[in-house]
Amino acid sequence: xxxxxxxxxxxxxxxxxxxxxxxxxxxxxxxxxxxxxxxxxxxxxxxxxxxxxxxxxxxxxxxxxxxxxxxxxxxxxxxxxxxxxxxxxxxxxxxxxxxxxxxxxxxxxxxxxxxxxxxxxxxxxxxxxxxxxxxxxxxxxxxxxxxxxxxxxxxxxxxxxxxxxxxxxxxxxxxxxxxxxxxxxxxxxxxxxxxxxxxxxxxxxxxxxxxxxxxxxxxxxxxxxxxxxxxxxxxxxxxxxxxxxxxxxxxxxxxxxxxxxxxxxxxxxxxxxxxxxxxxxxxxxxxxxxxxxxxxxxxxxxxxxxxxxxxxxxxxxxxxxxxxxxxxxxxxxxxxxxxxxxxxxxxxxxxxxxxxxxxxxxxxxxxxxxxxxxxxxxxxxxxxxxxxxxxxxxxxxxxxxxxxxxxxxxxxxxxxxxxxxxxxxxxxxxxxxxxxxxxxxxxxxxxxxxxxxxxxxxxxxxxxxxxxxxxxxxxxxx
Amino acid sequence: xxxxxxxxxxxxxxxxxxxxxxxxxxxxxxxxxxxxxxxxxxxxxxxxxxxxxxxxxxxxxxxxxxxxxxxxxxxxxxxxxxxxxxxxxxxxxxxxxxxxxxxxxxxxxxxxxxxxxxxxxxxxxxxxxxxxxxxxxxxxxxxxxxxxxxxxxxxxxxxxxxxxxxxxxxxxxxxxxxxxxxxxxxxxxxxxxxxxxxxxxxxxxxxxxxxxxxxxxxxxxxxxxxxxxxxxxxxxxxxxxxxxxxxxxxxxxxxxxxxxxxxxxxxxxxxxxxxxxxxxxxxxxxxxxxxxxxxxxxxxxxxxxxxxxxxxxxxxxxxxxxxxxxxxxxxxxxxxxxxxxxxxxxxxxxxxxxxxxxxxxxxxxxxxxxxxxxxxxxxxxxxxxxxxxxxxxxxxxxxx
Numbered sequence: 049x050x051x052x053x054x055x056x057x058x059x060x061x062x063x064x065x066x067x068x069x070x071x072x073x074x075x076x077x078x079x080x081x082x083x084x085x086x087x088x089x090x091x092x093x094x095x096x097x098x099x100x101x102x103x104x105x106x107x108x109x110x111x112x113x114x115x116x117x118x119x120x121x122x123x124x125x126x127x128x129x130x131x132x133x134x135x136x137x138x139x140x141x142x143x144x145x146x147x148x149x150x151x152x153x154x155x156x157x158x159x160x161x162x163x164x165x166x167x168x169x170x171x172x173x174x175x176x177x178x179x180x181x182x183x184x185x186x187x188x189x190x191x192x193x194x195x196x197x198x199x200x201x202x203x204x205x206x207x208x209x210x211x212x213x214x215x216x217x218x219x220x221x222x223x224x225x226x227x228x229x230x231x232x233x234x235x236x237x238x239x240x241x242x243x244x245x246x247x248x249x250x251x252x253x254x255x256x257x258x259x260x261x262x263x264x265x266x267x268x269x270x271x272x273x274x275x276x277x278x279x280x281x282x283x284x285x286x287x288x289x290x291x292x293x294x295x296x297x298x299x300x301x302x303x304x305x306x307x308x309x310x311x312x313x314x315x316x317x318x319x320x321x322x323x324x325x326x327x328x329x330x331x332x333x334x335x336x337x338x339x340x341x342x343x344x345x346x347x348x349x350x351x352x353x354x355x356x357x358x359x360x361x362x363x364x365x366x367x368x369x370x371x372x373x374x375x376x377x378x379x380x381x382x383x384x385x386x387x388x389x390x391x392x393x394x395x396x397x398x399x400x401x402x403x404x405x406x407x408x409x410x411x412x413x414x415x416x417x418x419x420x421x422x423x424x425x426x427x428x429x430x431x432x433x434x435x436x437x438x439x440x441x442x443x444x445x446x447x448x449x450x451x452x453x454x455x456x457x458x459x460x461x462x463x464x465x466x467x468x469x470x471x472x473x474x475x476x477x478x479x480x481x482x483x484x485x486x487x488x489x490x491x492x493x494x495x496x497x498x499x500x501x502x503x504x505x506x507x508x509x510x511x512x513x514x515x516x517x518x519x520x521x522x523x524x525x526x
Numbered sequence: 527x528x529x530x531x532x533x534x535x536x537x538x539x540x541x542x543x544x545x546x547x548x549x550x551x552x553x554x555x556x557x558x559x560x561x562x563x564x565x566x567x568x569x570x571x572x573x574x575x576x577x578x579x580x581x582x583x584x585x586x587x588x589x590x591x592x593x594x595x596x597x598x599x600x601x602x603x604x605x606x607x608x609x610x611x612x613x614x615x616x617x618x619x620x621x622x623x624x625x626x627x628x629x630x631x632x633x634x635x636x637x638x639x640x641x642x643x644x645x646x647x648x649x650x651x652x653x654x655x656x657x658x659x660x661x662x663x664x665x666x667x668x669x670x671x672x673x674x675x676x677x678x679x680x681x682x683x684x685x686x687x688x689x690x691x692x693x694x695x696x697x698x699x700x701x702x703x704x705x706x707x708x709x710x711x712x713x714x715x716x717x718x719x720x721x722x723x724x725x726x727x728x729x730x731x732x733x734x735x736x737x738x739x740x741x742x743x744x745x746x747x748x749x750x751x752x753x754x755x756x757x758x759x760x761x762x763x764x765x766x767x768x769x770x771x772x773x774x775x776x777x778x779x780x781x782x783x784x785x786x787x788x789x790x791x792x793x794x795x796x797x798x799x800x801x802x803x804x805x806x807x808x809x810x811x812x813x814x815x816x817x818x819x820x821x822x823x824x825x826x827x828x829x830x831x832x833x834x835x836x837x838x839x840x841x842x843x844x845x846x847x848x849x850x851x852x853x854x855x856x857x858x859x860x861x862x863x864x865x866x867x868x869x870x871x872x873x874x875x876x877x878x879x880x881x882x883x884x885x886x887x888x889x890x891x892x893x894x895x896x897x898x899x900x901x902x903x904x905x906x907x908x909x910x911x912x913x914x915x916x917x918x919x920x921x922x923x924x925x926x
Contacts, residue, residue: 390649391647391648391649392649392651392654394654395654395656397662399662399663400659403659403660403663404663407660407663407664410663410664411663411664424783426782426783427782428660428664430778434777434778434779434782434783435779435782435783437777454679455680455784455786455787455788456676456677456679456680456788456912457676457679458668458671458672458675458676458678458679458731458732458734459729459731459732460668460669460671460672460675460731461728461729461730461731461732462651462669462671462672462730462731463654463667463668463669463672464654464667465667469731469732470666470667470668470672472666472668472672472676473676473679474676474781474786474788474912476784480783480784481782481783482781482782482783482784483781483782484665484666484781484912484913485666486666496679496683497679497680497682497683497788498683508663508664509662509667518662518663520663520664
């Protein structure tokens with residue numbers, strides 16, 4: 049049996065980082081104890097980012113280096129999927145430029161959904177490659193400890209046989225009714241039990257049992273572990289587990305608390321990616337998923353890890369962060385407060401699902417057309433060519449991965465926009481196509497005619513009545 | 527071979543309501559106000575009107591679909607009445623319908639009337655609208671000022687003008703219109719404003735501030751048109767005639783291909799060229815007595831000066847700063863205050879511009895009267911610079 053393993057990976061952490069001291073300062077009148085947690089920053093989604101858009105970005109980064117052929121399935125793991133019933137994974141497949149014949153699976157229900165999905169894919173004998181993408185946009189009650197601890201992000205892994213950067217050694221799992229926290233169906237927030245109990249009876253008993261089984265079944269010793277990737281927001285929990293298991297303390301991978309926060313279903317994979325970024329060939333990486341039992345899985349890096357550079361590593365994603373001290377921005381984007389946006393925000397954003405389906409290649413996959421007479425690349429692809437008027441069929445031409453520059457732009461302070469101002473302008477693709485687009489993640493001091501842009505998949509508009517969000521592509525400065 | 531519209535149709539009478547926040551008037555009152563004035567000016571009876579064109583741009587904010595609201599308001603019984611809509615060029619479209627009908631000989635006397643009731647929305651600026659099911663999925667929801675503000679980015683990049691220099695020039699465009707509007711009793715905004723107030727106003731769409739944006743108003747304007755012979759038969763002596771009526775619409779080229787640099791409006795250039803040919807104008811800077819252009823935003827007016835060939839390319843900033851378009855300048859522009867101060871009830875605006883040209887040509891513009899004007903141009907721009915509609919009409923005195 050050919051060895052299966054990880055072939056590539058890609059990370060997405062939203063650019064916005066909330067300064068924790070600003071959160072603590074806002075709560076100082078009522079919850080002064082939060083001051084101790086008010087250090088560093090946590091990632092949070094812009095108004096137009098969610099688990100799908102982060103998942104798309106991570107998937108695109110993961111697949112940037114290789115061919116998109118030979119991918120047979122994509123599994124999306126999240127505890128915060130935008131749709132409860134409508135395959136979120138299908139949107140990710142279409143937006144990431146994967147074949148429409150890709151099989152999809154949506155999974156969730158636990159923070160270990162990402163790691164569990166990884167085990168399932170590695171243990172199944174698929175002929176083609178599998179993409180695992182995990183994403184969470186974690187929500188916490190204002191003033192809670194979780195508001196400080198949570199973050200958001202996505203990580204995608206490509207699994208398959210052949211050229212892998214890390215081979216799958218083995219896994220062990222357990223199931224338990226241990227509820228360190230839970231979120232009931234339809235609820236906004238998690239409910240957490242006392243941390244000391246979670247650590248002593250959960251982390252320190254449930255995790256070692258699975259890991260020791262994994263070690264013995266695969267003939268691996270604890271001291272051979274080079275990286276322990278164990279997500280936990282309880283300070284020192286991973287170090288305590290390492291000590292209990294006799295794993296060397298320096299193997300404990302940082303949980304990204306200071307710069308990002310816990311990304312939920314994505315976090316185990318995120319920490320695995322951190323380990324892969326640092327690992328030399330032949331090193332062993334132990335990944336833990338905890339909650340209602342445990343998943344433990346082991347990888348060993350290969351020679352190929354030496355030459356592999358991801359299109360977006362976790363450290364690169366972390367480095368793109370921009371600190372924000374406006375706590376009400378976090379509250380507004382997460383829907384905790386409803387700012388008075390004025391009458392302009394009262395329009396109905398009902399999507400014609402018939403129209404969306406007719407135009408899904410344009411809207412979700414950002415596919416334009418190339419004229420078979422004059423060669424002009426264009427978007428949207430209408431019946432007649434924008435340049436020469438020919439009515440010969442346009443050849444589909446994907447634009448999502450094409451580079452562009454600002455042709456014209458402005459900052460619109462008049463129109464309702466959840467994160468004003470709305471940057472908008474004509475985007476000139478290097479390939480000749482031109483599209484009027486929204487521009488996001490803008491640094492106002494740097495944006496000008498000629499600024500380089502890349503395409504990102506985002507929420508175009510939220511339908512506050514039916515909650516069917518529109519997605520489309522926007523241009524972001526490089 | 528087509529011979530164009532020049533001198534085939536004359537204006538028998540015109541009317542224009544007071545523009546502004548007409549809290550106590552609905553569209554039916556506004557159209558009636560403009561219509562009664564025009565009827566009186568024309569010196570005819572309502573029953574002599576054989577066909578009408580009604581310009582109304584925003585059906586949801588205004589009176590709804592079709593021309594029935596007009597035929598009902600004016601009690602036009604049993605004649606063809608057509609509603610036209612072409613964004614901010616709607617008023618000129620109504621005029622075009624009526625003028626073409628007379629020129630074709632289909633009717634002797636036709637009515638063109640435009641109206642918009644914008645102040646029933648509850649907020650400033652234009653109503654937020656859907657752009658159609660597909661466009662709503664892929665086009666940004668930007669405001670009108672955001673569409674035109676992009677001209678500033680393109681213009682600065684092409685001519686190497688600094689943001690401050692351009693901001694000052696467009697500020698002066700608005701300053702001049704406020705000077706003019708203060709002399710117009712029908713204008714929405716009849717107040718002079720100093721340049722510092724203009725330059726320091728809150729930003730609406732960078733670099734456009736509050737005073738770079740035109741008034742959003744309620745109003746109506748109208749024209750009754752006929753042939754020169756019929757007008758003379760009705761006892762009219764000085765006749766204002768249509769010299770040109772041209773329109774150009776976007777095909778998507780500027781939004782979809784690399785050609786356009788954002789420093790001009792292609793449709794205005796095309797429509798102007800055709801209009802000058804139709805009217806027989808060779809040097810607009812010398813031959814035009816005045817202009818009423820689509821100054822929805824100050825940057826639009828500045829760029830339009832070049833698009834109309836009155837300023838050379840890259841020369842509008844200098845002309846503006848030199849006062850060439852002031853009331854006492856080479857070619858006065860927006861002598862009635864323009865959209866900026868007269869106001870912009872969308873469906874009425876094209877006809878309101880023609881109204882000022884008409885008054886000036888007949889020497890009836892009171893405190894705003896220019897010296898012996900012979901030829902006035904009006905220019906409408908609908909949509910946005912890169913995807914829109916430009917309409918140009920030129921009025922002149924008919925040679926005896």
